[in-house]
Amino acid sequence: MEAVAENLNETITLRATEDVLPWAVRTANLCLAFGGHQVLEGLNLTLQAGEAILLRGENGSGKTTLLNILSGLIRPDAGSVLLHLKGREIDVTGSSPERIARSGLGRLWQDIRLFPTMTALDNVLAASAELLDRTALAGITCWPLIRRQERVARERALHNLALVGMADRSDSSADKLSVGQMKRVALARLLQAEADFWLLDEPLAGLDQVSAEEILRLLERFNTDHGKTMLVVEHQHERMAPICGRMFFLANGHLQPERSV
């Protein structure tokens, strides 16, 4: 009788937690094989909105592949990925990367991938959610209106650059920035795109201690103050762990929980 009551309490507690924190990402039985090698095998993962999770694993264990599936760049052999962002649910496996990005998923690439011929400000401005649907025809026929919208987006871009401490380098060409500065511009780009779920592929790679601390401070701030949901792949787990609520190890296609804070 006591056991039943305990189970009941546990169920109620779980439901209460889910009500308070709705899920943002849910993968079910995700399977993917490359050339006979099973990279992911029945992978299940749920992230609550506003949660930060750290994903570890050996090189080649499938961490980046998982990020590629979540971004819509690779279709899994089986299983489903659902995103629940901005009050809408989207099935990732049947959507284009563009649609997934517009639904609220943003990605910090391992190799950063800023637009090298553009300034830091234009890099951020290009991600403006409000300008993505403006066609060439609109740009020609409604020129004054579009310019006005662009001015608003530009102010927002400057604000986002200021949030990551890059306001003074807004006119610098992206290929002239240091790695740490590039990563900060890339974070401002995610803010500009209004992404709620961030996939961060090795955010600390290639950074010295000072720059890494700065990126960590920013990520913690965007997670706690801005409520961004984060899935972080990072080899320097001891540095990243303090800002992540849960930690998983990916091996042989399965996720193993390592710690719960």
Add this chain to the structure above:
Amino acid sequence: MSYLLHLLIFFQIYAVVAMSLNLLIGYGGLLQVAHAAYFGVGAYTAALLWTKLGVGFIPGLLGAALMSSLLSLLVSLSAWRFRGDYFVMISLAVQVVLYSLMYNFMDITNGPYGITAIPKPVIMDSIFATQEATFAIYVVIVGMLAFILAAAKLSPFGLSLQAMRDDELAARSLGIPVRRLKVEAFMLASAMVGVAGGLYASYISYIDPTSFTLDESILMLSMVIVGGTGNVRGPLVGAAVLIAIPELLRFLSLPDTVAAHIRLLAYGLLLILMMHWRPQGLAGRYRFE
């Protein structure tokens, strides 16, 4: 004076060609080798509208823009996934197919005999028959086309296009609709070069398929590469240089049979030198790779 005006009118026409190609190559990173074919489609459409249906000068130019852009829509809808070498192959195929159609579609294009007696511009009962008048009306038309291109480039569409050129994957991951962008860029550039084709047909008053060959496409490409991409002045400089080269060769008094080959050799040599010494072109901003 009339020789200089003739060169200036040619410069106006090819300035539009080079600017429209720059939209694709310089801003979108989309290498196009079928531009002469779309130029020809514009020239034939306008010439047929003027000579067979008797429509006005401006409606004829609009018809040329519409036909060229619709054709590019058909191609780009099916070819948007391709980039780099594969995309170049597709545009090469388009060039060959459209040229063959112009050459063999006797009932409409009159095949190798071409279309003659294409009228001079007539706008609101005013005939622009002299070179001076043609130059003046072309200044207005080319100015409007340049404004349209500049407005498109300065708009969010232009910024997205540059983002796509720099890194298509990163652009897609930010929600930039690359498929729509490519289709729009091709439609806009083809509409522009279609109008240029109409201006060419009206000025020359005779067209045949030999003006729209692959060689001509390579000449257009050379204008953009030599002048430079990614800004407004690059393609203008390129158009001026590539129009000037054959004129300068005239002073060498070469026999006609040799002059054409020398001209092609000069273009080839210039391209090789530019690629080696100045990949961004004479006045370009974006380094062409």
